[in-house]
Amino acid sequence: MTLITIINIDELYWMHGMGRGRKLESLNDFERALKNKYGIGQGLDYKPWLRVQDVKSKGTRSLIYGRKSQREHHMMSSIESELFYLAEFSNGVTDVREQFPILPLNYTQKIAKTLGIAHPKHPQTKEPIIMTTDQLLTIDSFQGTAYHAISVKPENDSKDLRVLEKIDIERVCWELLGVKFSYFTGNDVTRIQSSNLHWATSPFRENPISFSCDQINSALSIMTARQYFLEDLCNQLISMNITSHDDALLLIRFLIADKFIDVDLSTNISESGLVDVKHVADSAGGILYGAS
Template sequence: MRGRRFASEQDIERHISNGFGAGAGASYVPWLRVQDVPSRGRSHKIQGVVVDRIHHLFSDLERAYLLVCEFSEDVVDIREQYPLLPRESAKAIANSIGVRYPKYPTTSVPLVMTTDFILTVRQPNGDSKTVAKAIKYQVDLTGKESLRTLEKLEIERRFWLAQGIDWGIVTEKDFTVDLIKNLGLLRQHTLLPRELNNSSLLSDFVDHLVALKAYPWSTGQCLRKVASRLCLSYSSAKHIFYYLIWWKMIRIDLANTLLLLTSPLPDFTVISLTESAPLSEKSL
């Protein structure tokens, strides 16, 4: 799909009228899509787990943060590349702090600034709260080119502060490499085939797995033994294992324990087997 160009005020008005940067949940349309900014390096288009639509991410760090958000029990909506509109508000902030407001390259058109993530987060009392997150590598905040980056982040911070929305910066220091590797693996197993999505089967699976915790076998060996006892294929046993971890029916320290089939079975705690189980693949 061909990317869009922002070369005039008419372009911006057209994109606004076409619904870019508007909506919520599955109906939200990011202001910027991967194909609109091909020069921004590693990018990703990923089908959502929490939200049923394609997410447009412009860096590995944004992908990592999406994984963290989707794994959270509290994040109920994720809107990436969210526009700071109306521009007049952002431009007024820039003027008030003596910062040059950005323009589109090779034009005199003021840029529509964006926030990397706008999240809807469930609060302990059941209410929802909106939070804004800028995703930046640490080097972008401390390197030679950081001054301009920090100026634009200050515009962004004040824009959301004026609306009573909490804003913050997320860097690669906020999560471990192991956590992101684990979530990338587990995310492939968020749904079970109908024949495996059975509470009795899952309960038996966990019982057998718990019984094997005392033995010095690798995770792969343990899963093979469980598969044999339950007349499952090894691939089905792996799928169930990762599924149970993703949905927190069994809990593991994912931030500090890399899930490897060749490593010992990690320490885990059984939480629940049915309360949060989603629909099977074939029932969607």
């Protein structure tokens, strides 16, 4: 599975005086944004260069509260949300910074000129704009911390020459900085995987419910690596007084979300009513989970 693309600025219609939208038309606007720390920071402190209220896109915009970052992430399309759920769930990914600006402006301008590609401009003022990368991942491993810049576009857009030109500017900018760059288009499998992760993790984001160590360990003790009907598994949890009727399915979702059980994500769990368990953790480790 390939992760990470650049926002196609020409397909965004800038909002003026609408809600809390910001004006990003000139160098003065860019300097003001930087002064206000947009596009700066990491984790909880990061503020994306573009927010959903700043632009109107063709895609389905959404705010997703990050379990790792503990802040709202601004997604400009459904495919960006798809990638976010996959990236955030990855063990090595410690941070996802969306709508990340490639600075300074003259850096992207020089790269564009070298490539012989017109630099993106504001649709009304025709002034050069700050280019952004859809998602910049921070990845921690035994080798240390690394970054992965990802441009996100539907596969159909890969036939658009202008889209490809701007992705090329973005790619060269990141590669010259020593940062891995990828182009994420998504497919049927990643859509199902992301949908499952959305289903499993959504109750445990901004105001998560807690389960006790005893509840988790008891649930894990009755599970093995095999396929279950969700209804049967819920009834077993209820009959053994591990959890209430109302919270039985929620506990299963929690076990998936916090990786106490490893499940096959390639089949839609909520629609099929089946969960294929591949691995079960030994225990919860004697602590409370679920609370932030």
